[in-house]
Amino acid sequence: xxxxxxxxxxxxxxxxxxxxxxxxxxxxxxxxxxxxxxxxxxxxxxxxxxxxxxxxxxxxxxxxxxxxxxxxxxxxxxxxxxxxxxxxxxxxxxxxxxxxxxxxxxxxxxxxxxxxxxxxxxxxxxxxxxxxxxxxxxxxxxxxxxxxxxxxxxxxxxxxxxxxxxxxxxxxxxxxxxxxxxxxxxxxxxxxxxxxxxxxxxxxxxxxxxxxxxxxxxxxxxxxxxxxxxxxxxxxxxxxxxxxxxxxxxxxxxxxxxxxxxxxxxxxxxxxxxxxxxxxxxxxxxxxxxxxxxxxxxxxxxxxxxxxxxxxxxxxxxxxxxxxxxxxxxxxxxxxxxxxxxxxxxxxxxxxxxxxxxxxxxxxxxxxxxxxxxxxxxxxxxxxxxxxxxxxxxxxxxx
Numbered sequence: 001x002x003x004x005x006x007x008x009x010x011x012x013x014x015x016x017x018x019x020x021x022x023x024x025x026x027x028x029x030x031x032x033x034x035x036x037x038x039x040x041x042x043x044x045x046x047x048x049x050x051x052x053x054x055x056x057x058x059x060x061x062x063x064x065x066x067x068x069x070x071x072x073x074x075x076x077x078x079x080x081x082x083x084x085x086x087x088x089x090x091x092x093x094x095x096x097x098x099x100x101x102x103x104x105x106x107x108x109x110x111x112x113x114x115x116x117x118x119x120x121x122x123x124x125x126x127x128x129x130x131x132x133x134x135x136x137x138x139x140x141x142x143x144x145x146x147x148x149x150x151x152x153x154x155x156x157x158x159x160x161x162x163x164x165x166x167x168x169x170x171x172x173x174x175x176x177x178x179x180x181x182x183x184x185x186x187x188x189x190x191x192x193x194x195x196x197x198x199x200x201x202x203x204x205x206x207x208x209x210x211x212x213x214x215x216x217x218x219x220x221x222x223x224x225x226x227x228x229x230x231x232x233x234x235x236x237x238x239x240x241x242x243x244x245x246x247x248x249x250x251x252x253x254x255x256x257x258x259x260x261x262x263x264x265x266x267x268x269x270x271x272x273x274x275x276x277x278x279x280x281x282x283x284x285x286x287x288x289x290x291x292x293x294x295x296x297x298x299x300x301x302x303x304x305x306x307x308x309x310x311x312x313x314x315x316x317x318x319x320x321x322x323x324x325x326x327x328x329x330x331x332x333x334x335x336x337x338x339x340x341x342x343x344x345x346x347x348x349x350x351x352x353x354x355x356x357x358x359x360x361x362x363x364x365x366x367x368x369x370x371x372x373x374x375x376x377x378x379x380x381x382x383x384x385x386x387x388x389x390x391x392x393x394x395x396x397x398x399x
Contacts, residue, residue, distance in 0.1 A: 005069050013073050019048055020081040038084050039117070050074050051086055052116050055096065060113035068304040089162060091115040091122040095170055102231050102239050107189070111168075123160040123192070125171025125217065126240070136182045136237060140219065142173040144226070151175075151188055151229070153196075153222040163215020164201055166192055172236050179234060187236035189228040196222035204363070257324060260361075261290045264328050267358070271335045282331050289324045293317070312386030319378040322365075329365035332358045 004010075023044055029037050045051045046062045053071060055061020064070075078085050086092050096115055099108050114120045128138055140155025153173060160166065169190045176184030192199070198218040231239040265283060268274040296313055303310040336358055383389040 005073065009069050009073055012070055013077060016050065016074055016077040017081075019045075019050070020077060020083055024081055024083040042084065042087075042117075050078075052092075055100070055112065055116060059108055060116050068301060072301060087116060087118045089121060090124050090170075091120060094124070095122045098170070098230065098239065104227070104230075106227060107230065111189070120168050121162060121166045123163050123166035123169040123215070123217075125157040125160065125169045125190070127159045128156055129158055136185065138172050138174055138185060140171070140173050141177065142175050142186060142188065145223070148226065150223045150225055151186075153188070153190070153219045153224065156216065156218050158214075158216040159202070160199075160215045160217060163199055163217065166215075168192060169217070170230070172240055176234050182237045184234050185236040185240075186233050187230040187239040188224055189230060190222065190224045192217075194222060196220050257290055257293060257321060260325070260328055261287060264332055267332055267335050273335055279331070279335070286324065286327050286331065289320075289327065293320050293324060296320070312382060315378070315382045315386045319375055319382070322375060325361075326365040329358075329362040333362050 005013075023041060026034060026037060042051060046060070049062040049064045051074075052061035053064040054066075055063065057063040075085070092115060096112050099112060103111075111120060115122065125140075126138075128140060130137075140153065140157060142151040142153045144150070145152055151173070153171075155173070157169075157171065160169070169192055171188050171190060172185050173188055174184055175186040178184070196219060198220070200216050200218075202214040202216055204214065230236075264286070265274070268276075268279055268283065273279045296317065300310050300314065300317070384391055
């Protein structure tokens with residue numbers, strides 16, 4: 001198996017590595033100075049064509065032709081140098097690609113540049129109390145103002161990641177209450193800085209409550225312009241599938257899974273359990289799955305580079321990553337034992353993470369089985385769309 005990228009790619013690698021050697025010099029910078037340096041560095045990287053390659057220049061991107069090999073080289077070299085790539089979060093991973101595919105020219109000009117530069121932080125307004133995986137059952141409603149210029153929103157959203165930091169939200173609302181279940185839903189963009197919105201952090205089982213955790217929103221006659229509606233009125237369900245496609249792709253990435261497994265091995269060593277034959281057997285099983293996931297990502301990469309269709313495996317990557325992450329978390333829980341529940345946050349050892357850092361991973365592994373579409377929903381998608389199996393009538397509510 002030849003895993004090299006070829007002479008042209010290696011020449012490009014030297015170019016990227018040279019750029020990083022010259023421009024990524026963060027040593028000694030702290031606080032606001034470091035933040036501004038990172039912002040300026042990203043702009044230079046965009047000018048060189050390294051970041052936001054799929055975003056047109058008119059919206060702040062580098063507008064490069066699709067080249068999966070170059071993109072992979074950039075990821076590898078930026079990772080090696082520990083240099084920042086694109087701004088993280090829902091905005092770049094979900095809002096921007098949705099607007100490029102479904103948005104109006106006005107919406108792209110209003111939101112994309114400020115999102116990729118980190119000025120706008122986006123929350124996801126999908127889940128509601130009693131309406132999690134079944135997004136078509138949303139009850140938050142929106143009605144047109146008397147003059148037809150604004151949507152008036154009332155209802156509640158929950159489990160919004162980074163909700164306390166978010167400046168904007170993309171959301172699903174019901175605009176035609178009498179329409180069939182998957183119809184009558186509209187996709188809206190919303191400025192969260194207004195009097196009709198209340199946000200509250202959700203205290204989690206790990207004790208966390210703050211800017212980086214979940215939040216719930218209450219809408220009491222909140223307003224957004226009709227021009228911030230993405231897609232046709234009543235067609236929000238179909239727009240949301242575009243957004244979820246990009247969320248699942250980001251969750252299903254193989255990047256980082258190997259490092260996570262390496263920390264698990266370190267934890268087994270530091271807790272004195274690495275020689276335990278039961279632990280070694282479980283580690284071997286997990287490593288086999290980690291490597292299988294990695295090699296599947298290589299296959300996807302090769303197919304993309306050749307312009308071929310990789311088949312159903314594309315639908316499986318997010319589900320597989322979720323299950324492997326859960327296996328890692330379960331073994332970490334067994335290795336740490338009661339310490340994960342009794343020691344202060346950040347205390348102790350455990351591959352430099354601390355027991356409670358592993359507790360975060362354990363709880364997070366459960367969350368990934370819901371994020372981007374619950375695992376049972378993913379299995380139905382794989383079976384029906386990927387493998388051509390008959391539709392599950394029970395899941396569809398058809399008896």
